[in-house]
Amino acid sequence: MPEQAPLERNQNFLEVNLGFTEELAKMEAQRCLQCPKPVCVAGCPVGVQIRDFIQLVSEGDFLGAAAKIKSDNALPAVCGRVCPQEEQCEAKCVVGVKHEPVAIGRLERFVSDFEREKIGIRTPDIKPKTGRKVAVIGSGPAGLSCAGDLIQLGHDVTVFEALHEIGGVLIYGIPEFRLPKSIVKAEVDALKSLGVEFRTNAVVGFTDTIDELLSDGYSAVFIAVGAGLPYFMSIPGENYNGVYSANEFLTRVNLMKAYRFPEYDTPVFDCKDKNVAVFGGGNTAMDAVRTAKRLGAKNAYIMYRRSEKEMPARLEEVHHAKQEGVEFVFLTNPLEFIGDENGWLRGVKLQKMELGEPDASGRRRPVPIPGSEYITDLDMAVIAIGNGSNPIIKKTTPDLSYNKRGNIIVDESTMKTNKKGVFAGGDIVTGGATVILAMGAGRTAAKAIDTYLTNSETW
Amino acid sequence: MNKIVSAEFLATDIKRFVIEAPKIAAKRKAGQFVIVRIDDKGERIPLTIADSDPQKGTITIIVQGIGKTTKTINSLESGDFFLDVVGPLGKPSHIENFGTAVSIGGGVGTAIAFPTAVALKQAGNHTIVINGARTKDLVILEEELKNVSDEVYITTDDGSYGYHGFVTQKLKELIDGGKQIDFVLAIGPIPMMKAVAETTRPFGIKTVVSLNPVMVDGTGMCGGCRATVDNQTVFVCVDGPEFDAHKVDFDLLTKRNRTYNRNEKESLENHLCNFDKAFNEALAAEPINR
Numbered sequence: 001m002p003e004q005a006p007l008e009r010n011q012n013f014l015e016v017n018l019g020f021t022e023e024l025a026k027m028e029a030q031r032c033l034q035c036p037k038p039v040c041v042a043g044c045p046v047g048v049q050i051r052d053f054i055q056l057v058s059e060g061d062f063l064g065a066a067a068k069i070k071s072d073n074a075l076p077a078v079c080g081r082v083c084p085q086e087e088q089c090e091a092k093c094v095v096g097v098k099h100e101p102v103a104i105g106r107l108e109r110f111v112s113d114f115e116r117e118k119i120g121i122r123t124p125d126i127k128p129k130t131g132r133k134v135a136v137i138g139s140g141p142a143g144l145s146c147a148g149d150l151i152q153l154g155h156d157v158t159v160f161e162a163l164h165e166i167g168g169v170l171i172y173g174i175p176e177f178r179l180p181k182s183i184v185k186a187e188v189d190a191l192k193s194l195g196v197e198f199r200t201n202a203v204v205g206f207t208d209t210i211d212e213l214l215s216d217g218y219s220a221v222f223i224a225v226g227a228g229l230p231y232f233m234s235i236p237g238e239n240y241n242g243v244y245s246a247n248e249f250l251t252r253v254n255l256m257k258a259y260r261f262p263e264y265d266t267p268v269f270d271c272k273d274k275n276v277a278v279f280g281g282g283n284t285a286m287d288a289v290r291t292a293k294r295l296g297a298k299n300a301y302i303m304y305r306r307s308e309k310e311m312p313a314r315l316e317e318v319h320h321a322k323q324e325g326v327e328f329v330f331l332t333n334p335l336e337f338i339g340d341e342n343g344w345l346r347g348v349k350l351q352k353m354e355l356g357e358p359d360a361s362g363r364r365r366p367v368p369i370p371g372s373e374y375i376t377d378l379d380m381a382v383i384a385i386g387n388g389s390n391p392i393i394k395k396t397t398p399d400l401s402y403n404k405r406g407n408i409i410v411d412e413s414t415m416k417t418n419k420k421g422v423f424a425g426g427d428i429v430t431g432g433a434t435v436i437l438a439m440g441a442g443r444t445a446a447k448a449i450d451t452y453l454t455n456s457e458t459w
Numbered sequence: 460m461n462k463i464v465s466a467e468f469l470a471t472d473i474k475r476f477v478i479e480a481p482k483i484a485a486k487r488k489a490g491q492f493v494i495v496r497i498d499d500k501g502e503r504i505p506l507t508i509a510d511s512d513p514q515k516g517t518i519t520i521i522v523q524g525i526g527k528t529t530k531t532i533n534s535l536e537s538g539d540f541f542l543d544v545v546g547p548l549g550k551p552s553h554i555e556n557f558g559t560a561v562s563i564g565g566g567v568g569t570a571i572a573f574p575t576a577v578a579l580k581q582a583g584n585h586t587i588v589i590n591g592a593r594t595k596d597l598v599i600l601e602e603e604l605k606n607v608s609d610e611v612y613i614t615t616d617d618g619s620y621g622y623h624g625f626v627t628q629k630l631k632e633l634i635d636g637g638k639q640i641d642f643v644l645a646i647g648p649i650p651m652m653k654a655v656a657e658t659t660r661p662f663g664i665k666t667v668v669s670l671n672p673v674m675v676d677g678t679g680m681c682g683g684c685r686a687t688v689d690n691q692t693v694f695v696c697v698d699g700p701e702f703d704a705h706k707v708d709f710d711l712l713t714k715r716n717r718t719y720n721r722n723e724k725e726s727l728e729n730h731l732c733n734f735d736k737a738f739n740e741a742l743a744a745e746p747i748n749r
Contacts, residue, residue, distance in 0.1 A: 162678050164543045201545035207482050230682040241718045248681035262729045265502040267722030343714030391679050391697050
């Protein structure tokens with residue numbers, strides 16, 4: 001797929017991928033074998049009819065293809081950009097056995113962009129109004145997909161968002177260069193035109209409690225508040241100035257637009273000509289390090305305690321980061337941050353690791369190499385090792401069941417919690433995961449909520 | 460959008476706003492805060508809720524104009540709007556009948572301590588308020604505090620009004636004078652809160668401070684507001700904002716609060732510069748009156 005040249009794009013925040021042309025899209029679609037039993041579909045958490053939409057692309061019916069995807073996926077332009085296709089649909093693709101798999105994600109992206117740019121996002125038909133109201137808490141991928149399905153099923157939907165903008169992690173977490181905010185906004189606007197009501201600045205738990213929503217006319221509640229408190233590493237020096245969680249660094253840059261300071265009021269650490277290290281190997285770590293590079297970092301490192309093979313990030317993000325000049329330091333773990341007398345980060349003490357036996361995740365466990373400690377200069381560090389659960393729902397809704405990490409326990413086939421009328425999905429249930437898994441949970445919940453509301457609320 | 464119902468200066472650069480926010484007014488408890496944003500390029504800043512009127516659906520905040528955002532807020536008038544007001548956030552103050560409770564406010568911290576002083580009084584405490592300011596013109600809420608507490612002491616650093624000295628000196632006098640003090644709440648600049656903590660520590664008086672770190676989301680998502688209390692990292696927005704003063708690492712808080720000093724200066728200069736430019740342009744456009 002055409003993309004901005006690496007050394008040009010690492011200076012700007014514009015989208016890296018430029019998208020297929022119509023010709024390229026058709027050619028790519030024609031590589032699809034149109035399998036009688038499409039195994040790719042089984043790899044998709046929301047069951048997009050991949051074979052059928054690709055057939056339409058190969059015939060040049062791009063709008064038909066967009067509609068086909070839309071019947072299973074509320075946010076195709078988003079998923080085409082951020083899904084880990086190489087672990088899902090494309091991993092199953094039969095063409096991929098001997099060659100490159102069909103670029104399903106890029107085709108999904110192409111047709112949804114085509115529709116939006118040519119005729120605007122079309123909205124599906126809505127079933128007759130049921131008169132039932134559902135509260136969706138959180139406007140990230142899980143909340144949006146659930147809201148999209150419920151409104152189509154004829155229910156009234158109100159989405160409560162704690163921040164001042166709609167989109168959750170799509171807005172505060174994933175950077176502009178990977179997912180332009182105008183695309184998120186267009187998808188949200190499409191939901192608004194279907195009748196979904198959005199309330200910003202509403203922190204459920206504080207502004208309204210779940211019990212208040214249930215007694216205030218909402219027949220069901222879907223909790224999709226996402227990840228919460230960022231994990232730190234519990235090593236000395238983590239509170240020096242210049243040490244950020246990935247959530248804070250990305251929120252400042254993406255949601256608050258700190259990369260345009262002082263035009264926008266929110267500042268962020270000035271990375272220009274500085275040494276920046278991001279600790280972690282997931283997509284969030286890649287987003288953070290590529291953001292630091294764009295903010296002018298002289299050296300932008302990924303420091304990861306396992307090897308490249310174990311990194312959970314999408315291959316494309318790793319590839320892009322490397323092209324843009326990010327340096328990867330594998331098998332390395334921080335022991336201590338070093339600061340100056342004013343509390344500013346100046347360096348980090350690192351330790352080399354080697355891979356031992358597989359751990360519970362099936363990945364080989366990193367084991368420290370004694371005597372391998374060394375110190376590197378560092379001006380800014382970003383900790384991107386995941387998130388705990390959001391604490392506000394737990395504190396204000398103690399009658400829900402939580403596991404020991406604070407995640408809400410649900411029945412996975414329905415997303416039902418132990419509390420009547422209350423469903424939950426996305427990162428608040430699974431811990432930090434992907435956009436598409438959260439969307440899958442939103443869809444599952446929407447189906448179960450619909451059943452619950454139509455069967456006289458039998459739990 | 461939240462409409463400003465009234466706006467008045469209490470002292471130089473310190474302004475009180477009453478804002479329409481019915482849900483927050485109905486829910487808010489002493490010690491909680493809101494996060495506000497003034498326009499779509501604005502930053503999110505936390506402000507303690509100083510008071511509320513659930514019937515009228517309004518909350519009161521008191522703002523000291525220091526940086527670009529707070530100075531811009533203080534240029535707002537009755538009838539203007541805040542773009543975003545979100546809350547109530549944070550844990551409410553822990554209120555009980557301790558016996559004799561001293562509420563100490565330094566500068567604009569006086570306003571922040573006000574609701575907790577009221578709640579302490581309502582819980583049956585004998586309440587003493589020590590209200591400190593640099594100079595007479597900066598003394599705020601004296602009448603309001605007299606109405607809700609048993610004893611009020613005003614201190615000024617320069618002696619231009621009330622007791623000449625710091626709030627801690629007055630507090631020490633009360634303790635040394637044999638007054639039984641069971642609880643102290645201190646809210647204000649970090650050096651003041653630290654000094655209060657050191658004053659009460661030798662006497663083992665339970666002392667609580669309200670921390671004011673930099674925040675972004677205010678809902679436990681970003682971790683920017685972390686502080687060290689009892690050698691543990693806490694997230695002030697959800698674990699606080701009030702903590703045991705004897706366990707807070709004030710030096711760390713001071714350093715962390717300086718993270719954006721340079722940016723804030725740049726932002727303010729840029730803002731004032733644009734303001735001057737607009738003013739000069741307006742002046743130039745004005746026909747000269749001969």
